[in-house]
Structure formats: structure tokens, C-alpha cells
Amino acid sequence: MTIKFDCIVEGHGEVQSVPVLIRRIAAELYPELTIDIPRPIRVHRDKVVKDDELEREVEFAARKIQGQGAILIILDSGNDCPAELGPTLLHRASQAHSNLPIAVVLAKQEFEAWFLAAAESLRGKRGLKNDINPPNNPEAIRGAKEWLRQRMQSGNTYRSKRDQPALAALFDITQARHADSFDKCYGDIGRFLEELQKANDSTSE
Numbered sequence: 001m002t003i004k005f006d007c008i009v010e011g012h013g014e015v016q017s018v019p020v021l022i023r024r025i026a027a028e029l030y031p032e033l034t035i036d037i038p039r040p041i042r043v044h045r046d047k048v049v050k051d052d053e054l055e056r057e058v059e060f061a062a063r064k065i066q067g068q069g070a071i072l073i074i075l076d077s078g079n080d081c082p083a084e085l086g087p088t089l090l091h092r093a094s095q096a097h098s099n100l101p102i103a104v105v106l107a108k109q110e111f112e113a114w115f116l117a118a119a120e121s122l123r124g125k126r127g128l129k130n131d132i133n134p135p136n137n138p139e140a141i142r143g144a145k146e147w148l149r150q151r152m153q154s155g156n157t158y159r160s161k162r163d164q165p166a167l168a169a170l171f172d173i174t175q176a177r178h179a180d181s182f183d184k185c186y187g188d189i190g191r192f193l194e195e196l197q198k199a200n201d202s203t204s205e
Helices: 013-028 053-064 082-096 113-117 144-150 159-169 182-205
Strands: 002-009 035-038 070-076 101-109
Touching: 002 013, 002 182, 013 035, 013 070, 013 159, 053 070, 053 082, 070 082, 070 144, 070 182, 082 101, 101 182, 113 144, 113 182, 159 182
Parallel strands: 002 035, 002 070, 070 101
Antiparallel strands: none
């Protein structure tokens, strides 16, 4: 069975890393499924929160998957509260295309905060030092990219476009779920997979 996802993201790194993340979670929860993910739509966060822009991108995403599948929107929360901005964006996105499952995930501060939550699993990987430990509250850190750069071995530096997809393939998902925003992301993807599998099963009966 093939499950379609399309994604709306804001950074070059997320264009590659979000499909990796979805496939990893799908392989863990539903290894029998085939996941079809076209290249994610990249839109600057400041642009997508403006009136009508998110709606246009959701319509575009729906056309890409031919009205079948789910749409996952992953953005950094930045200075906004995910619990406030997230539901607002979800309401707008759902109004634009109510017949598809849609989720909005705001990585608190930034996507790399999820790597910080799973830092122990990344020791010695991609030039990171062998003794790094997760901070007490990874989602409270402003500048997760800088946190990673400061913990690189001599001669290495963190570049999101290059390293984010690689770390997305390596970090421990269970450890990362200690970050509330990643736990929500994991739950939303799992819910999509369950809903789409059931819908497909009922259609084929």
C-alpha cells in the first residue's frame, strides 16, 4: 500500500530532512507501507503566516498529491508560542482544503532543537564531539544551530543544508520525543498513517 504525503517547510535543510523523518517514523510504525513524498514546498516562515499565502501553498500541495494523502506543515516557532500560532495556522490550512488530513507542527525555537533532545545518540556523528549531552530544556535554547556548532570537533562546523538531513537519519527518535514539539510531530505522522491506511482498506473492501 502506498501512502502519499506532501510537506510545507521553510528551510533548505527541511526540504531533505522532513521526508527522511517521515519515512523513519513510518518504517517504525507501519513497515509494510510504501511512502510517496514529492519534494516539499519551501516557503519562508514570515511569508507563510501572512493572509492567503498558507492557503495557496496548501492548495498547491493538494494538487501535487492529487487530492489523496496528507499534508504536513513543519515550521520553526521562532519567537511565537507554538500552542497559540499552531492552531491558528491549522484552522487556516484546514479551511483551504478540508477533505485532506492536515497537521501543523511548530518546532519550538527551531528544527535542530529536536537534535539537542537526542544529543546523546549523536555523539561522534557528523563531526560532533564524543561527549555531548542534551541540555536540560532543549526547546528553551535560542540558537540550536549555534549549540551544535559549539560542540563540533576541531575543523568541523554545522551547516544545516548539509548536516540536517544526515542527522535526521541518525538521531534517536525515542530520545527526541522528550521534546514536546517533536512528540507532537511523531504523533501527527502516526495518526496520518493510521487514518490513511484505514481509508485505503475500507475503499478496497
